[in-house]
Amino acid sequence: MTILVTAATGQLGRLVVESLLERVPATEVAVAVRDPEKAADLAALGVDVRQADYSEPETLRTALTGVDRVLLISGTDMGARVEQHRAVIEAAKQAGVGLLAYTSIFGGDDTTFALADDHHATEALLRASGVPYALLRNAWYTEVYTAQLGTYLQFGAVTGSSGDGRVASAARRDYAEAAAVVLTTEGHRNAVYELSGDTAWSFSELAAEIAAQSGKPVVHHDVPFEEHVQIMVGAGLPEPVARMFADVDAGIGRGELAGTPGELSRLIGRRTTPLADSVKQALAAAPTAG
Incomplete structure (x- = not known):
């Protein structure tokens, strides 16, 4: 099995990879990054480093070839990220990915501030794609503050x-650990997780x-x-x-x-930070x- 993490040199992505490496061999982990040089330390650990850019669909199709499970970490390019996410979803569908987990927003459609709009749109794209998904609806990272x-x-x-x-925030590492659990265990097909402290x-x-x-x-x-x-x-x-x-x-x-539904602590098997x-x-x- 190959698990691929997008945006793996970012703050959340690196923590997800760290958590994955505690659970599976490095040979089962791949990362998609814009600049492979920034992932040289991961390559040294045996992680498969693949070059890809959300804005370049052809690189995504190549990066997702042979991948079983994907973590799509939401982009940061406001105004463009829905189309970027669409490109990842389409590449995942073409590659026959068995599970695409997406870092969405806590509360889903009930969250009304504008920053949530792109997440709502991406969730709709995922549901319509036919690709098996897991929605990781993350609340705020305590590190924001x-x-x-x-x-x-x-x-x-x-x-x-x-x-x-x-604010029911949790540490970024808590959310990363939850993503790793979803990517390495069974029973998460088309699941929706409301994750908060x-x-x-x-x-x-x-x-x-x-x-x-x-x-x-x-x-x-x-x-x-x-x-x-x-x-x-x-x-x-x-x-x-x-x-x-x-x-x-x-x-x-x-x-x-x-909201404090407790789903994050249940996934990671401990209290949140x-x-x-x-x-x-x-x-x-x-x-x-x-």
Whole structure:
């Protein structure tokens, strides 16, 4: 059996490959990457490195030849990624792939913020393709927030526009492990998994956790939508991107990322990584910020 991971040199992709290598021999793992040189370390481990680009369908057809199972990690090229995903799905169908797992969005069609639209479209393409699929509907990675630790400490605030909304996030490694489980075990044909952390936390709780562990004052600063957009624009984000992120906050305020069905912990066979542990790891990785 050959299992192929797309976007394998990205943050999630590398963790998925690491988890796969704990479960199956390297000779059963392949990766599709735009720049094979960035995967030289994986090749040294015995992983089959194949060049492919979501925007070049012919490279996808070659990369997926002889592959049994595929993890399609969603692209990051907003405005183009539905067509890119279509190309992967079509290549998978042509190759006779037995299972295509896709990293979608928590809540599926019930998730209303604009960032979810491409995921909705990709899920529809998958269902219509006839390719056996597994939808890995990932909630937020805790790292989305801990990566901003320096900013939180610099300004003494976690700023957003989600009100009292809660986020059931989990560590990126938790989601990677779940993907590896789906790719290496049976019983996942046409399955839909709502994957989130075991505990939903508020931004006030995030601020309090950072303050407690860093010993520095940090509070939650909630602002109106438009003010949030302008804060992000002032920090250097293009306005359309700032509006997209503020729109996600609005969705959080509506409770769209707060669900805790427990499917992620059931798949990986353990509790998901607690928020406190993720904050601790982030502070350890950036000791000058703590």
